[in-house]
Amino acid sequence: MLLPPVIRASFFTQMALAQQVRLANPQPDYVAMQQAHPGGLMCPMDGIAVSFGRETTDFVLRHHELFSSAVDMPLGNVRPLIPLNIDPPKHSKYRKILDPLFSPKRMDEMEPDIAARANKFIDEFVADGECNFSEQFAEQFPSAVFLGLMGMPWDQLEMFLHLRDGILHPEKVDPAAEADFTVRFAVMNATGQEIYTYFNEQLDQREANPADDLLTHFITAEVDGDTMSREEVLDLCYLFLIAGLDTVSDSLTCLFAYLAQHPEQRQLIVDDPRVIPGAVEELLRWETPVPYGVPRVATQDVQLPNGTTLAEGTVVTVSYGGANIDPSEYPDGFDVRFDRDDNRHIAFGGGVHRCLGSHLARRELRIALAEWHRRIPQYGIKPGHEDLQFPLGLRHVKDLTLSWS
Amino acid sequence: MKVRVDDSLCHGHQACAVAAPKVFGADDYGNAVVLIEGDLPADLEAGTRRAQGNCPEHAIIIDE
Numbered sequence: 001m002l003l004p005p006v007i008r009a010s011f012f013t014q015m016a017l018a019q020q021v022r023l024a025n026p027q028p029d030y031v032a033m034q035q036a037h038p039g040g041l042m043c044p045m046d047g048i049a050v051s052f053g054r055e056t057t058d059f060v061l062r063h064h065e066l067f068s069s070a071v072d073m074p075l076g077n078v079r080p081l082i083p084l085n086i087d088p089p090k091h092s093k094y095r096k097i098l099d100p101l102f103s104p105k106r107m108d109e110m111e112p113d114i115a116a117r118a119n120k121f122i123d124e125f126v127a128d129g130e131c132n133f134s135e136q137f138a139e140q141f142p143s144a145v146f147l148g149l150m151g152m153p154w155d156q157l158e159m160f161l162h163l164r165d166g167i168l169h170p171e172k173v174d175p176a177a178e179a180d181f182t183v184r185f186a187v188m189n190a191t192g193q194e195i196y197t198y199f200n201e202q203l204d205q206r207e208a209n210p211a212d213d214l215l216t217h218f219i220t221a222e223v224d225g226d227t228m229s230r231e232e233v234l235d236l237c238y239l240f241l242i243a244g245l246d247t248v249s250d251s252l253t254c255l256f257a258y259l260a261q262h263p264e265q266r267q268l269i270v271d272d273p274r275v276i277p278g279a280v281e282e283l284l285r286w287e288t289p290v291p292y293g294v295p296r297v298a299t300q301d302v303q304l305p306n307g308t309t310l311a312e313g314t315v316v317t318v319s320y321g322g323a324n325i326d327p328s329e330y331p332d333g334f335d336v337r338f339d340r341d342d343n344r345h346i347a348f349g350g351g352v353h354r355c356l357g358s359h360l361a362r363r364e365l366r367i368a369l370a371e372w373h374r375r376i377p378q379y380g381i382k383p384g385h386e387d388l389q390f391p392l393g394l395r396h397v398k399d400l401t402l403s404w405s
Numbered sequence: 406m407k408v409r410v411d412d413s414l415c416h417g418h419q420a421c422a423v424a425a426p427k428v429f430g431a432d433d434y435g436n437a438v439v440l441i442e443g444d445l446p447a448d449l450e451a452g453t454r455r456a457q458g459n460c461p462e463h464a465i466i467i468d469e
Contacts, residue, residue, distance in 0.1 A: 099434040104419055277423045281459075341454070343420070344461040354416050359435060362419075 006071040009048045009315035010295050014392075016044035017292075023390040026291065027334065030322040039306035040322065048315050050292075052322030054329045055305050060296060060318050061351035064088055067296035067316055069353055074185060076167050076192025081239040082232060084294060088352060097221045097228070098236075098356055101214060107359040110149070114363060117144045118371045126375060130382055130403035134253050134396070137368075142248035145364055146240070151213025152202070163198065164245050166191025168393075192238075199237040203230065244357050247290055248364050250396035254287035255280070255365065256372075257388055257397045258336075260381050268338060270377040273370050279338040280365045285345035286336050288321035289395045293349055320346055321395075379404035406445050407468040408453050410437045414464035424459045425452035437464070 020042075021029040033052040034040040040053020051057045060067050070080065070087050080086060083094040100106070121141055125131040143160045147153070152160075170177035170187035177184040199215075206216045218233045228236070259266040268275050298314045310316065324345045325333040348355035355361070381388075382403035389398040408428065410421075417435035421428070428449050430440050445453055457465040 096434075099417070103433055103435045104422065104431040105433075281420065281423055340459075341424075342458045344459055344463075345420075346418075346461050348418065350416060350418075350461060352416070354418065359419065362423075 006295055006297065006315055007074050010073075010317070012045060013048055013050055013295070013315070013317050016042070016048075017050065018392065021291075023392070023395070024388065026321055026395075027286070027325050030319060030325050031327060031333075033319075034322060034326060039304060039308050040326070041304070041306075041308055047311070047313060049310060049317070051316065051318045052326075053306075054323040054326040057318040057320070057323045057346070058350065059305050060316055061293070061346070061349065061353075063302075064091075064352050066299055066302050068299050069294060069296055071295055071297055071315075073294070074188065075242060076188035076190075076195070077235070077238055078192065078196075079231065079235050082235040083356070084239055084243070084353065091352060093223050094228075094232075094236075095352070095356070096223045097218075101217055101221075102356050102359055104359045107363050110145075110360075111363060111367065113148050114145050114367045115371055117141065117148065118368050119375075120144070122371060122375055129405060130401065133256055133400040133402045134249075134398060138249045138252035138256075138396075138400070141252070141368065142364055143245050145360075146244055149214050149360075150202075150240075151206075151211050151215055159198070160241070160245070163191060163195050163241060166194065167242050168246050195238055195241060196234055199234055200230075203233060203237075240357075244360075246394060247357075248361050250394045251284070251287070251289040251361070251365060252368055253397040253400050254289050254395055255283045255369070256402065257381075257400050258283055258287065259369075260379060260400075260402055262336075263380070265336070265338065266373070269369060269373050273373070275338050276366050276369050277362075278340070280362060280369065281343050281345065282336060282338050282340050284347035284365075285324045285340075285343055287395060288324050288345075288347050290347065290349075291319060291321040291395050293318040293320060294353075320349065376404050406450050406453070407443065408439055408441075408445060408457075409466050409468070410439060411464045411466060412436065414462045416462055416464075418461050420459040420461060421456035421465060424456040425449065428453050429456055 030052055033042055039056050040051060041056055042050045051060060064087060068087050070085055083091050086094060118141055121137050125136055144157055147156055165172045167188055170184045173187050174183055177187050202215055203219060206219055210216045218236060269279055296316050298310050298312050298316060300312050302310045324347060327333060348358040379402050382401040385401040391398050415436045419431060421437050422430060428441055430438050432438050457467055
């Protein structure tokens with residue numbers, strides 16, 4: 001199969017990384033990569049670069065004019081994802097519409113609804129004394145929150161999860177997708193068409209019956225006197241479905257696996273829930289559940305701060321995980337401390353593309369921690385399940401099984 | 406002690422609002438705003454310094 005150059009580069013990047021950065025405990029390997037390559041920049045082959053050092057990564061993120069995000073990503077979509085694959089100035093137009101819809105103040109207003117949805121899941125297994133945390137909580141709770149945000153009823157949860165899995169976990173739809181890339185892309189492309197159809201119908205309904213929900217806001221929002229076209233709104237919805245759901249699910253498994261294995265730090269949360277915001281930030285730094293940024297392409301020959309020159313067309317991937325443990329930024333980066341006073345983490349990325357949903361994600365994580373520890377303060381990894389599996393992809397624990405008495 | 410935010414550097418991480426929620430808030434776009442005009446009360450100085458230390462963009466300026 002002939003793949004577009006960025007996808008091919010991204011594929012080779014992942015292969016190189018798989019050999020050199022362990023999935024279960026990547027932090028020491030990030031530092032090893034920084035020390036092994038000048039400027040922390042690994043170049044596995046001509047035209048491909050991965051930045052592990054904070055200085056280079058900050059430079060790439062802050063110079064969108066030198067590093068374009070308008071790249072093809074194989075996610076079943078037929079048009080660029082908005083706003084992820086759009087460069088300024090058009091990108092700024094979209095963010096002007098979207099940032100207020102995801103602002104800290106608006107997300108604060110959602111907190112009671114988010115807490116109610118978290119408790120609905122906990123209700124289902126609290127009396128059992130154990131749960132498959134990944135499946136029964138982490139994979140579902142963020143999608144349930146999204147339903148509320150989009151103005152969709154709870155009974156659409158199954159549909160949402162089905163559409164998400166078709167893009168992000170095609171092997172769940174067709175086991176052959178695990179090893180066969182042709183099958184994998186076929187499942188993703190077919191699901192992509194389902195996503196466009198599904199949201200098209202939802203948007204038709206909102207046009208007929210406007211409501212106070214995100215889909216209606218997407219249709220009616222104006223910037224500089226323009227509303228967005230139906231295609232633009234669809235491209236937004238598409239990205240939200242795949243970016244908004246899995247990232248928080250993955251983060252939840254990382255955070256709870258850490259807390260289950262560190263009872264003394266978990267006790268800090270149980271004793272005083274006011275430490276939760278700091279705990280979430282520190283665990284986002286340490287775990288960095290989205291370990292790498294979306295690939296970017298150098299728009300011209302670029303000289304990096306350390307003097308290295310990247311040729312025009314080079315596909316550059318930044319490692320957020322590396323930036324978040326870089327010894328030049330954190331002399332004691334291997335210490336996990338909830339009251340850290342130098343936590344300049346970039347777990348949500350940086351620059352103009354910094355995660356739009358970060359304020360929502362933070363509240364989901366904080367509320368999950370608060371409600372869980374209020375109701376289940378003492379728990380651990382269920383005996384027999386201590387060998388945690390971190391599969392390929394975003395950093396997450398598969399089948400994290402917790403038990404309590 | 407007074408504090409301000411360099412709007413040209415802030416990218417709306419909101420790390421400052423996590424570290425010092427009484428001192429920093431957000432505008433409609435999520436970018437940082439300082440909630441306290443003039444001199445900060447002494448009991449908010451430590452949190453403000455932590456906010457400065459936690460800003461990924463080095464956008465917080467403290468005037469002693």
